[in-house]
Amino acid sequence: MKPGLKLYQGHPAGRDPREMTTEELKAAGHEPMSPLQAIRAHCLDCCAYQEREVALCPAVDCPSWPFRMGSNPWRKPPSKVRREAARRTMTELNAKRRKRVGAEMSASPPDHGIAPPLANGSEAGPTWTSARVDRVRNTELHREERDGREARRHELDSDLPDAGT
16 A cells, blocks of 8 residues: 555545654655645646646636745735844855855865766766756746747748749
8 A cells, every 4th residue: 555545444545644754754755845835736736737827827716826826925024124134134144154155165166056077988977956846847838829839830831932833
């Protein structure tokens, strides 16, 4: 039986995630994410992973609709005092990072964000991505863009002189 399932009256049923360990949740194929990320992932799944379709979603009756872009529209904007406090905190953090990275830079370059050197004699290096797997970008043109391109292509073809005349 798949992880995350149990037998209930002789049939598979989902277990209560509140009673599962993080290892069991990961074994069932789930990764830690915020509720907003989960809603966004569901909306992407609903729209066949077409980000533009999520943005254009007409299902305004869906409870997830206001959250489909991955943000909470009901959240109050931060006050000026809160924004200034956050700005000061980030300025201090960035100054500490610059100091720390500056010291490391003199010794050796950082490894993060840089591909490892290629092996001698090889022409290909390892490829990896840091993007989430459930976010497939630009896999297909939006139907309006696609139809517009096809219409332009037909217009261009009709402007060409016929080969038979």
